[in-house]
């Protein structure tokens with residue numbers, strides 16, 4: 001079950017507060033109650049002394065006008081009002097669904113904002129999610145498994161997410177948008193295309209695209225391609241890395257030559273210019289929109305490797321893309 005499904009199916013519970021949240025609310029209620037008592041006490045005093053009309057009206061509004069002459073009655077009313085406020089607050093807190101607040105890792109300046117965001121659903125209604133790390137303006141977008149039978153990229157992206165959470169300093173001034181699985185229906189079937197038999201990496205809106213059953217009869221006919229396009233439009237990444245298999249090389253589109261060379265060096269994969277494929281993400285983002293995009297083609301058997309080995313081989317290449325054009329913080333340096 002994905003985090004999104006878990007969230008949507010979580011029943012209403014009472015109370016949904018953790019111990020820390022509970023004591024935090026108690027603190028707020030106490031401070032609020034003390035402030036209200038002081039305010040009322042002050043208003044009560046002024047009303048008695050000066051017979052001010054506005055203050056008398058205020059006391060009337062909160063039901064304390066009758067108590068002007070009787071201090072004991074005033075106290076009782078304040079207690080009743082405060083208990084009512086406390087009960088109402090608890091009732092409201094307990095009945096609310098949990099809010100998906102970003103988890104904060106680390107402390108102080110180096111804390112990482114980390115959030116898993118549901119972007120949309122595939123043709124067969126599987127969630128397509130992004131992990132968003134950091135809150136800076138320099139945005140990198142890294143996606144994997146746009147072809148369902150090339151799953152090594154997903155493992156690598158999940159490792160990258162773990163690594164960045166442990167190295168929050170890499171995210172200062174940066175935001176990293178990770179899409180671990182761009183084609184969940186294809187991944188489940190271990191097939192290149194999506195559930196409708198369309199190659200998503202040929203489905204983008206670009207002049208060189210072809211119109212047929214495998215590339216889609218119209219541009220962005222597939223929900224998965226629309227979701228990727230939406231992420232690019234919303235986050236406006238400065239760089240994109242799309243992870244594939246099995247050609248074992250680094251390719252690029254748009255102004256990404258220097259980054260591609262760096263990544264080739266770090267991953268020990270050869271640079272190969274495969275050419276802008278019709279309707280591909282490279283053609284759309286790189287050639288038409290001018291966003292530097294690197295295609296990281298992993299090796300045919302890379303999905304059989306464990307996560308640590310994959311990370312050792314390719315992690316530095318991905319970090320290079322995130323911190324480009326800097327190189328000081330590369331793993332191993």
Ligand SMILES: [Zn+2]
Nearest residue numbers: 147150244245
């Ligand atoms: Zn591919």
